[in-house]
Amino acid sequence: MPGTDSGTGGAGTMTPEIVPFDAALGAEVRGVDLARDLDDATFAAIERAWNGHSVLLFRDQSIDEARHVAFSRRFGDLEIHVLDQYLHPRHPEILIVSNVMDGDRHAGIYDAGRYWHTDLSYMAVPSRGSLLYAIEVPHDAAGDPLGDTLFTSTAAAYDALSTDMKRRISGLKAEFSLANRHARLVADGDPDATLSDAHREKTPPVIHKVVRSHPITGRRSIYVNEGQTSRILGLPEDEARDLLQALCAHCTRPEFVYRHRWRAGDLLIWDNIPTQHLAICDYALPQRRYMHRTTLRGTVPQ
Numbered sequence: 001m002p003g004t005d006s007g008t009g010g011a012g013t014m015t016p017e018i019v020p021f022d023a024a025l026g027a028e029v030r031g032v033d034l035a036r037d038l039d040d041a042t043f044a045a046i047e048r049a050w051n052g053h054s055v056l057l058f059r060d061q062s063i064d065e066a067r068h069v070a071f072s073r074r075f076g077d078l079e080i081h082v083l084d085q086y087l088h089p090r091h092p093e094i095l096i097v098s099n100v101m102d103g104d105r106h107a108g109i110y111d112a113g114r115y116w117h118t119d120l121s122y123m124a125v126p127s128r129g130s131l132l133y134a135i136e137v138p139h140d141a142a143g144d145p146l147g148d149t150l151f152t153s154t155a156a157a158y159d160a161l162s163t164d165m166k167r168r169i170s171g172l173k174a175e176f177s178l179a180n181r182h183a184r185l186v187a188d189g190d191p192d193a194t195l196s197d198a199h200r201e202k203t204p205p206v207i208h209k210v211v212r213s214h215p216i217t218g219r220r221s222i223y224v225n226e227g228q229t230s231r232i233l234g235l236p237e238d239e240a241r242d243l244l245q246a247l248c249a250h251c252t253r254p255e256f257v258y259r260h261r262w263r264a265g266d267l268l269i270w271d272n273i274p275t276q277h278l279a280i281c282d283y284a285l286p287q288r289r290y291m292h293r294t295t296l297r298g299t300v301p302q
């Protein structure tokens, strides 16, 4: 049974109830209406829960773009996503995540998260966190939701490594690139996958540590991921490839994973440092999926 731990709150504040998921990460926040202004005590309780649980779910929310952006900004500065063809036309802080067509172009990024990844790990300064708000969720004929998102705790995955493996990977670095993700989509036969020369130039490969520490909690986590890490550096090629595969497979073992079944009105915030996520693409038009995402700026991984 999941337990509960409550945030603080005096008169006139909303007192969030934090209900941890029965999983290695994540919690639902109850009793908070994001359409209203949150006072500092309420926000502090949310931020504390976020740092502790890495993924937070707010259900049954009804927020417009300005509210989504304003709530996101309380956590820190926002990124304008490098894939600028998918930005909201009036709110560039919002990336549209959707399979919906707008005439003959995609209204949003339709192939986000096809591989395990963490947002903007291909940038020199990756994202701290992302807030994804579900406006339309696809369903099957029986009414069950499609397009689930899986989250894994790469901190729990790190903790579960043997002492020898921790020693082996400490100090290693790896290369990450958006081009790697693109190449995988092409290799897997995505007919619409594109990466313009301009986007390629804006995202040259970057180098990060294989293991990073969380700037707030200090917790270590495995940072390499299947979608965006091209290679581990400083080892013979075969060994580097096998190690990358082994670490990616380890990170996504079922005991570290939470599967989110979306409902319209869900707002999910995740910490991009101790987690990875994967989108399940088990739906297609006319089943519509339409979401808004904001992206928090991060710091150079340490």
Ligand code: OGA
Pocket (backbone or CB within 6 Å): 097, 112, 113, 119, 130, 132, 147, 148, 149, 277, 278, 279, 280, 293
């Ligand atoms: C993202 C992402 C997954 C999904 O928005 O960063 O990876 O299920 N989305 O839409």
Ligand code: MN
Pocket (backbone or CB within 6 Å): 112, 113, 117, 118, 119, 277
């Ligand atoms: Mn993502």
